[in-house]
Amino acid sequence: MLLHDPLFLFATAVCLVVLVILIIGIGSFGKGGEFNRKYANKLMQARIAAQFLAVVAIVLFAWARSRTGAP
DSSP: OGGGOHHHHHHHHHHHHHHHHHHHHHHHHHHOHHHHHHHHHHHHHHHHHHHHHHHHHHHHHHHHHHHHTOO
């Protein structure tokens, strides 16, 4: 079952982290102000790093599932 696979749970968690960072970034961009000026670039860098980690986790999960022959 997928919910018992630690790699699946990790990939899901990282995808959720990307989503949270993206929502915070879009919200701060829309609102503007000091927070956006101070953290916009840092949020984008964090999102890119988290997306990279998410893609690596998804690819590793798919590779591991293909090696075990699990559906």
